Amino acid sequence: MLQPARTKYRKLHKGRIRGKATKGASMAYGEFGLQSLEGGKLTSRQIEAARIAITRHVKRGAKLWIRVFPHKAITKKPAETRMGKGKGDVDSYVAPVRRGTMIYEISGLPLDLAKEAFRLASHKLPVKTRLVSRHEGDLLG
Numbered sequence: 001m002l003q004p005a006r007t008k009y010r011k012l013h014k015g016r017i018r019g020k021a022t023k024g025a026s027m028a029y030g031e032f033g034l035q036s037l038e039g040g041k042l043t044s045r046q047i048e049a050a051r052i053a054i055t056r057h058v059k060r061g062a063k064l065w066i067r068v069f070p071h072k073a074i075t076k077k078p079a080e081t082r083m084g085k086g087k088g089d090v091d092s093y094v095a096p097v098r099r100g101t102m103i104y105e106i107s108g109l110p111l112d113l114a115k116e117a118f119r120l121a122s123h124k125l126p127v128k129t130r131l132v133s134r135h136e137g138d139l140l141g
Contacts (some may be wrong), residue, residue, distance in 0.1 A: 002047060017097070024101050031107040031133065032113075034103045035129060035131075036098070038131055053117070053124055063107050064106050067101070068101065075088040076091035100137055
């Protein structure tokens with residue numbers, strides 16, 4: 001699972017995910033990309049599950065880039081605990097994703113294979129996504 005090696009602060013404010021992505025919204029590495037169509041939080045488990053789905057489908061010969069990293073700590077209090085007594089312990093890490101953020105990029109395979117791989121991956125993610133190409137733009141996948 002992805003998680004930061006060390007952080008400056010253990011626990012963070014919740015925050016809100018609003019607006020369009022300005023950084024990480026364009027293609028940087030691959031030929032095809034999976035782009036978020038809405039804001040949300042991707043857990044490290046979801047990112048890993050989608051990565052496994054992609055790599056299992058394409059088998060070999062493709063290069064995959066993960067463009068998001070779960071750096072935000074999510075805290076949770078134990079079950080059946082009374083209110084108060086401070087903020088809970090760190091439970092997991094999430095990657096806050098804005099609308100338009102490129103989540104994965106892939107190169108070295110044909111369009112139909114990339115389309116199917118990203119379709120399988122999108123089922124593992126909690127945000128709506130679309131397939132984009134470096135050459136044609138949105139492929140409505």
